Amino acid sequence: MKKTYAILLFSVVSFSASAAGNISKGKVLAEKYNCATCHGKDYGTPIDPSYPKLAGQHRDYLEHALTAYKRGDAPNGRNNAIMTGQVKPLTNQDIKDLAAYFHSLPTTLVTHR
Amino acid sequence: MKKIFALLVLAGIANAVTAADIVGNAKAATAKVEMCIGCHGIPGYKATFPEVFQVPMIGGQPAKYIENALQAYKKGDRKHPSMKGIATSLSDQDIADVAAYYSQQAKPN
Numbered sequence: 001m002k003k004t005y006a007i008l009l010f011s012v013v014s015f016s017a018s019a020a021g022n023i024s025k026g027k028v029l030a031e032k033y034n035c036a037t038c039h040g041k042d043y044g045t046p047i048d049p050s051y052p053k054l055a056g057q058h059r060d061y062l063e064h065a066l067t068a069y070k071r072g073d074a075p076n077g078r079n080n081a082i083m084t085g086q087v088k089p090l091t092n093q094d095i096k097d098l099a100a101y102f103h104s105l106p107t108t109l110v111t112h113r
Numbered sequence: 114m115k116k117i118f119a120l121l122v123l124a125g126i127a128n129a130v131t132a133a134d135i136v137g138n139a140k141a142a143t144a145k146v147e148m149c150i151g152c153h154g155i156p157g158y159k160a161t162f163p164e165v166f167q168v169p170m171i172g173g174q175p176a177k178y179i180e181n182a183l184q185a186y187k188k189g190d191r192k193h194p195s196m197k198g199i200a201t202s203l204s205d206q207d208i209a210d211v212a213a214y215y216s217q218q219a220k221p222n
Contacts, residue, residue, distance in 0.1 A: 049175035052182075060159075060166035067164065068191070076163040079190040110172035110218050113146075113154040 019096070021059065026101025029094055033086060043102055056107020062099035066090065135205050137176055137213030145207050146214055148199055153215075162194070172218030179212035 030036070030043070035054070040046050044055030054062065069087040071077030078084075090098070152158050152168045160168050171179060185191040186200035187208075203211065 046175060046178070049177035050181055052174055052178045057170060058167040060164070061169040064164050064166040065169075068193075075192060077192050078185070080185075107170075108173050108220060109170035110220055111154065111156045111170050112172060112218060113150045 021063075021093075021096035021098070021100030023097075023100045023104050026097035026099070026104075029090075029098050030101055033089075035086075035098075038082070043105055044108055053107070053109060054102040055105035056109055057102060059099045059103035062102055063095055066095045066098065067092075070095075135209045137180070137209035137211075139210065139213040139217050142207075142210040142214035145203070145211050148202075149211065149215075160195070171215045173220070174216060176209075176212040176216035179215055180208055183208045183212070 036043060038047055038051045039054050042055060044053045046053060065078070066087055068076060068078040069080060069083040070090065072084055073079050087095075149171075152160070153171050158168050159165055182191065183196075183200045183203065184205075186193060186196040187203070189197070191197075200208070
């Protein structure tokens with residue numbers, strides 16, 4: 001019985017980890033796909049004002065945005081010369097990991113009126 | 114032929130002038146952001162379509178990015194029903210003003 005509890009607990013923990021994305025895996029992916037080339041070395045100082053700051057942005061929004069680029073020119077999708085290509089190799093888990101990583105970084109973004 | 118060139122040049126200048134004319138004015142945005150703050154001004158506010166997600170923090174994003182995003186919703190490059198509705202109701206000047214307004218928001222020290 002104890003074992004079953006332990007297994008259940010373990011699966012709950014690992015499940016929630018995958019649902020939230022893995023920060024260290026996200027860091028590796030961000031480097032692999034050169035996100036800093038446009039979004040800035042700390043992902044919060046884009047090299048051009050036409051690119052967004054990602055650092056500290058809401059995790060679930062980042063997932064939504066990347067998913068939308070993946071949908072492309074379809075309902076609820078996004079078309080973008082650069083991002084359409086960037087998201088092509090990403091799995092759903094990659095998207096979660098990247099979102100978790102960017103969200104974990106210190107931000108200059110704010111929510112107020 | 115010369116006339117055509119002159120016209121083309123003139124048209125080019127006219128275009129440049131239109132683009133340069135639009136300068137975002139944060140102070141003019143006060144009334145225009147009324148429809149933004151109902152979602153983007155509320156910490157933790159969530160959109161429920163097509164996924165459930167917290168609406169993005171836009172305060173402190175570069176003005177040009179906000180402008181591009183709103184234009185993309187307007188044009189249909191970003192397909193999001195509620196944001197399309199909002200963006201199509203805004204003129205290019207409104208968009209520039211709103212972008213200036215949010216880009217100037219910063220964390221209190």
